[in-house]
Amino acid sequence: MFRQELMGCFTRRPDALFELTDAVLATGPVLSLPHLSLDPLHRRGHGSVYAALAKGEINTGALRDMPARRLDQRPxxxxxxxxxxxxxxxxxxxxxxFSYHPTRHSAGKPIIAGWAFSWLAGLELTTNSWTAPLEVVRLLPGASINAAAAAQILRLLSRLPDTSGRFPLFVFDGGYDPIRLALALVATPVDQRALGS
Structure with missing residues (x-):
């Protein structure tokens, strides 16, 4: 069922994109794109890797909605x-x-140079470490993590199935400002809890 839904998100060159997705998920680190065509799950020639990336099309809205639809059985x-x-x-x-990093340092400060990404994931209330990544957004330098989080929450709420009056619970690390988040989500039916880092 999941694989059929995923295939339906590929609107142009679906077979090549689907096999490329299988190869990316099944293969370890690769040196270059043609190496993906050597994986047994990729049954096409190495040229189809480039064709899929250059001419393939993905319905990103449907792809983004797909994981959220599967959350109806979970808290x-x-x-x-x-x-x-x-x-x-x-x-x-x-x-x-430059972004904060707890273990790497630059010039004695807990920062590193790189690309920052804001992750939104569904959690399970069991004793395992599995999460369901739902959205990731690249943050430009100087962007507000609070504004990015509020925008991600609003997008997710529009995609969630009916929660039957239950308010979704959102938890944040210590770097977020609970006042700014509360103001950005004042008219939104969510439960916010800030966690320490």
Missing amino acids: AVFALDVSCWARGDAECSPSRG
């Missing part, structure tokens, strides 16, 4: 956090900024 608990993809030696990387 509505979500987490937001910002993580950084380190790009310390890539001075020419577009939109590279």
